[in-house]
Amino acid sequence: MADPKGFMRTPREEWPRRPVAERVQDWDEVYVPGALLPIIRRQADRCMDCGVPFCHEACPLGNLIPEWNDLVSRDDWRAASERLHATNNFPEFTGTLCPAPCEAGCVLAINQPAVTIKNVELSIVDRAWEDGWVRPQPPERLSGRTVAVVGSGPAGLAAAQQLTRAGHTVAVFERDDRIGGLLRYGIPAFKMAKDRLDRRLEQLRAEGTKFRTGTAVGRDIGARELRARYDAVVLATGATRSRELPVPGRELAGIHQAMEYLPSANRVREGDLAVSPLSAAGRQVVIIGGGDTGADCLGTAVREGAASVTQLDIRALPRPERTEAEPWPVYPAVYRLSPAHQEAGELGSAPVSDADARLFAASTVRFEEGADGRVGGVRVADVDAERRPLAGTERALRADLVLLALGFTGPELDDGPVAQLELALDGRDVIARDASFATNVPGVFAAGDAARGQSLIVWAIAEGRAVAAAVDRYLVGTSQLPCPIGPWDRPMRA
Incomplete structure (x- = not known):
């Protein structure tokens, strides 16, 4: 030091x-x-x-x-x-x-x-x-092997870059019109400017990685056809099935998943839309879910000019310091003030909140219909230590836009690679794989949230690097690529 x-x-x-x-x-x-x-x-x-x-x-x-x-x-x-x-x-x-x-x-x-x-x-x-130190690193020679990577989030991009640098010919298939997955359309620009993503994509292109946008595997090209065309396939499609909230009134108009709302706002920034069809401007917004996606919705709604924004978190208000139940060095569930929560707190965006814009230990009981037939309110209740609603604590929050940010349950199972390739799933309905990241279909590998389940970006990149080493070994018999994690490694927990 x-x-x-x-x-x-x-x-x-x-x-x-x-x-x-x-x-x-x-x-x-x-x-x-x-x-x-x-x-x-x-x-x-x-x-x-x-x-x-x-x-x-x-x-x-x-x-x-x-x-x-x-x-x-x-x-x-x-x-x-x-x-x-x-x-x-x-x-x-x-x-x-x-x-x-x-x-x-x-x-x-x-x-x-x-x-x-x-x-x-x-x-x-x-x-x-x-200072110009980040430069393309194209391979010295090509291996003659081809790899298709399905999905262009951090896991897919990391796998593609590693495999390209190892000399394989790599094509990345993305169903959206631009590369990046959630980095492009799920993460607001105020959290990460898109030019950070774009300059990396230019590096990948200069190294030799090919990109196929607007191509949904399973619809525009069959998964079996893709497997037949390439020597190996990496599925890095993410965990895109949003978790639902089955309470009375869910069918009312004006209730949307976060990943319906955030991409529309990001498309306005990309110049595709003049105004988001789900804009929060002038609306009473309630966000259900206390994680990072909920905070992204919060910051977006504030910038769109929402009349009010309240975020519901079923967890109790976290303590400011780690407890004995979460000793160093595990990642503790302490109170954190994200930029979005700081903004909402200073601007008084939530009419009733425990801290910043959040209501803690709050469970959604039902959605209430407004005068126009759309959602008009959210009925909430306090919860006990087991997260069960407490009798006599119900109250109503006004809402004409409700955003569900409850996390993701796994990859899409119908009309895509999972169904068409008849991939085995584990008990969590994510893609099952062996110690070498391989699925039950020879030559098909899985990485990132599609196989791990919803996780952090750092784990997605580690998965991409690790699956690249496994695919390289499958193609040529050995690999010099690093393998930072195994498929069953998990974060440190108390």
């Missing part, structure tokens, strides 16, 4: 956010441009270069965090970029979108604020792009 007492001399300092009143007027990223670099060397100095760095264990990519922290603290940014890219194809994606389980595993986090690992990561990759 550059400064053995860095963690004692320097307090944790994070990338400052732009003022709420300013940033809700646009769709740019929420942080102050240029304000990260001046503080990041001192923050990297706080890393203790531990003998047993638990940040490695907490990160499924096995990122070499102490190494690039030390290099940044010594002002060797190019070497830091090389170490960062050695384990992560897309550090700008994780640097903006990952909830940073590595920071929960930081040894400093035992009794101090953790190192700002995520901020250091993003500053390295931004500097690398700015």
Whole structure:
């Protein structure tokens, strides 16, 4: 480490956010441009270069965090970029979108604020792009083998890049009109600017990866035909089946899944639509679900000019500090204030809330019909420790737009690769696979949320890298590609 007492001399300092009143007027990223670099060397100095760095264990990519922290603290940014890219194809994606389980595993986090690992990561990759160090890495020779990757989210893109660099001819099939999956249409631009995605796609194209947009496997091309055409197939279609809420009134108009709402808002930013057909402008919005997708809906609704926005979270209000039930180094369920929650809180967007825009320990009992036949309200109740509604606590919230952000249950099972290839499923209705990421159909592999279930972006990238090594080995008998995780590895839990 550059400064053995860095963690004692320097307090944790994070990338400052732009003022709420300013940033809700646009769709740019929420942080102050240029304000990260001046503080990041001192923050990297706080890393203790531990003998047993638990940040490695907490990160499924096995990122070499102490190494690039030390290099940044010594002002060797190019070497830091090389170490960062050695384990992560897309550090700008994780640097903006990952909830940073590595920071929960930081040894400093035992009794101090953790190192700002995520901020250091993003500053390295931004500097690398700015100085021209991120360049295409095409293979020296082609293997003569072909691979189809179905799905262009982080798992599919990571697999495609690794396999292309290994010399295979790779085509990525995406049913939407643009590449990126949820990175393109599910993540709001204020959370990650789309030019971060676009410049990576240009790198992949320059390396030789081919993209086939507007092509739904199972509809535009049969899954069996695809398998016959390519030497191997990687299914990285994601977990796109949204979880439902079967309560009375669900059939009312004005109740939508989050992944109906967010893509429309993103298409406005892409220039496809003048106004979203599901715009929250002037509406009383209730978001059901307390996770990241719900927060994305919240920030989007605020920017669209909603009259009010309330987010329901069935969980109890989290404590500010980790408890004994969630000891270091596991990722704790503590109270976190996302940029979207900060915005809604400061603007008073929720008429009734426990904190920022959220109602905690709240369960949806039923939806109520309004005067126009659409949804007009949400009936909620407090819940007990088992998340069961408590008698006598029911109350009504006004709502003419309800967004369901309850997570995802697995890949689509009908009229697609799963059905057409007769893929085996495990007990969670995700694609079953063996220790080499292979499905029950020879030459067909599965990666990412389609096989793991809903997870974090850092796990998706790790899955993409790992399945690429398995496919490479299947095609040529051996592989030099890294395999950071196995198909059954899971995050550290208490």
